[in-house]
Amino acid sequence: MSACLKSMPNLCKHFKQCGGCAMLDLPYEQQVATKQARLKEILKDFWSGDIPVTQTDDPFYFRNKVELGFCRQPVWKEPFDKKVKRDKTLPLEFEQTLGFKLKGRWDRAVDIEECVLFDKHLIPLLQAVRAWAQAENLEYYDHRKHTGVLRHLMLRVGKNTGQAIVVLFVTDDVPEKTFVSAVQSVWPEANIMLAVNTSLADTAAPESLRVLKGRDFIEEKIILTSPRGVQEREVVFKLSPQSFFQTNTLTAQKMYSRVRALVKEIEPKVIYDLYGGAGSFSLSCADLCEKSLCVESVAPAVYNGIENAKLNGVSNVQFFCAKVEDFVKQQPINKKDALIILDPPRSGMHPKAAKAVAESGVERILYISCNPVTLAVDLQILTQHYELTAAEAFDFFPHTDHIETLVQLKKK
Numbered sequence: 001m002s003a004c005l006k007s008m009p010n011l012c013k014h015f016k017q018c019g020g021c022a023m024l025d026l027p028y029e030q031q032v033a034t035k036q037a038r039l040k041e042i043l044k045d046f047w048s049g050d051i052p053v054t055q056t057d058d059p060f061y062f063r064n065k066v067e068l069g070f071c072r073q074p075v076w077k078e079p080f081d082k083k084v085k086r087d088k089t090l091p092l093e094f095e096q097t098l099g100f101k102l103k104g105r106w107d108r109a110v111d112i113e114e115c116v117l118f119d120k121h122l123i124p125l126l127q128a129v130r131a132w133a134q135a136e137n138l139e140y141y142d143h144r145k146h147t148g149v150l151r152h153l154m155l156r157v158g159k160n161t162g163q164a165i166v167v168l169f170v171t172d173d174v175p176e177k178t179f180v181s182a183v184q185s186v187w188p189e190a191n192i193m194l195a196v197n198t199s200l201a202d203t204a205a206p207e208s209l210r211v212l213k214g215r216d217f218i219e220e221k222i223i224l225t226s227p228r229g230v231q232e233r234e235v236v237f238k239l240s241p242q243s244f245f246q247t248n249t250l251t252a253q254k255m256y257s258r259v260r261a262l263v264k265e266i267e268p269k270v271i272y273d274l275y276g277g278a279g280s281f282s283l284s285c286a287d288l289c290e291k292s293l294c295v296e297s298v299a300p301a302v303y304n305g306i307e308n309a310k311l312n313g314v315s316n317v318q319f320f321c322a323k324v325e326d327f328v329k330q331q332p333i334n335k336k337d338a339l340i341i342l343d344p345p346r347s348g349m350h351p352k353a354a355k356a357v358a359e360s361g362v363e364r365i366l367y368i369s370c371n372p373v374t375l376a377v378d379l380q381i382l383t384q385h386y387e388l389t390a391a392e393a394f395d396f397f398p399h400t401d402h403i404e405t406l407v408q409l410k411k412k
């Protein structure tokens, strides 16, 4: 029996209620086999070979970031029968919940009392925050009426550094000192921030962000190893609450190490790091090429990338704040000794970007995808000029049906 099966906790009491862990009732090896079979089916028109999957060594408490919602909602007595009409002459009873959204619902949250995804600080922290909100008589957000002061709670931890940040999203003033004391009672070393978000949209995007204790960022490290497991390079990332970073640090660093090994083998002079975020691939491979061009559309991620390059003493990465589809139009790809790395969001590539990459003439392309369905759509275009030479996957998201895929393409 593998180490991960041995450490499997009892099935979470919120299983099937909250949308977090759809596959938690399957042993981990079976989850991986199910995802692998689905991936083979989706990619069958392009690849008939094996698709090895790199697993998460310990698939519990691996996530480095979670965002939870505060919800004021009518009490919902299970089992809920849609055919039974509510007696509208009776007043509604309300409850306040803090947790992940109820599966399929935008306006209700499950009051989380256990969770196998995030760090073990999560549950004591939720208890402390609930007690603080009750003591201060603060109302949770009502998603239908847009009332209430407490909206979201975001936690982020550096798995390789131990640094942590807690951000409370509110619509109005709250007692700050007592909030800091509540967080410190369970997580004394955490940085603490307060964000104001009065917009109607249900995202954790703040209008303002202020430090209550410590700093407005944490550092996380990626440790890059050779295929034999020898440490080759370390990259430090400065992460603000909003910066994109893979949520499973330890498995992500295996993927970055694998990409680094392929770059070593390909020996490009120039890397086009398209959909580059804060430069993870460029910084992981900066010592292996003459220069890297990192193209990313979100400005704060680009600023983080520039800062991260400085932090790591890297001077051969150029950062471009642009959409890839615009970048390839304005600055045609110079194919000589170049490698293209693609890592688009779940929606995949813009068809114009896929076409430009397909016609770029570079010898090799590495495509990293968090959504095999859109990967297959983009491969329809890319394989007009390229063929797949290998496919593999990394299980970044244990207990969910998501999987990260890496395919290698070679010019026909």
Ligand SMILES: C[S@@+](CC[C@H](N)C(=O)[O-])C[C@H]1O[C@@H](n2cnc3c(N)ncnc32)[C@H](O)[C@@H]1O
Pocket: 244, 245, 246, 274, 275, 276, 277, 278, 279, 280, 281, 295, 296, 297, 298, 301, 322, 323, 324, 325, 343, 344, 345, 346, 350, 370
């Ligand atoms: C899956 S993330 C990859 C980030 C980075 N490669 C990493 O490993 O951390 C995809 C990135 O693409 C960016 N993005 C989304 N659409 C884009 C577009 N049309 N052009 C450029 N970047 C885009 C997102 O902001 C996000 O940072």
